[in-house]
Amino acid sequence: MSFEISGKVIEVGPVEQKGESFRKREFVIEVAEANSSGREFIDYVKFQCIQDRTDIIDENYLNENIKVSFNIKGNKWERDGKVSYFTNLDAWRIQKVEKDQSGTDDLPPPLLDDLPPENEEMDDLPF
Numbered sequence: 001m002s003f004e005i006s007g008k009v010i011e012v013g014p015v016e017q018k019g020e021s022f023r024k025r026e027f028v029i030e031v032a033e034a035n036s037s038g039r040e041f042i043d044y045v046k047f048q049c050i051q052d053r054t055d056i057i058d059e060n061y062l063n064e065n066i067k068v069s070f071n072i073k074g075n076k077w078e079r080d081g082k083v084s085y086f087t088n089l090d091a092w093r094i095q096k097v098e099k100d101q102s103g104t105d106d107l108p109p110p111l112l113d114d115l116p117p118e119n120e121e122m123d124d125l126p127f
Contacts, residue, residue, distance in 0.1 A: 001071065002071055002092075004069050006065065006068070007029035007031035007068075008029060008064070009027060009064050010029065010030045010062070010063075012025070012057055015054045024048050024054060025048070025049045028047075029044075048091065049091050049092075053090075056091065056092075056094050069093040071089075072087060073088045073090050074086070074088075
């Protein structure tokens, strides 16, 4: 399953070689969102690019607004009888965007005319 999010690149790490056949690069984007009262919240989201995807981002993207396409990967790790879980956001595509397109891709609420008609059979349910 893939996801997308937009924000401003604030950090790009170096390519790290982790053994002979694995490499990765991490980067962080700043995502600003406003709630219903207009108060702005800032999130800092860290992604990783692995293997041949490490070259889709570099230091030239710093302070640029981008849209990141990514997958969520969860792993289980056991050591000395202790179980740990961790989650990675694996970026697989990056696109530069204009400043006014940053933030999450929220859809506008549907117009009342766009709502499907109510099912009259459902009106007699006890809840």
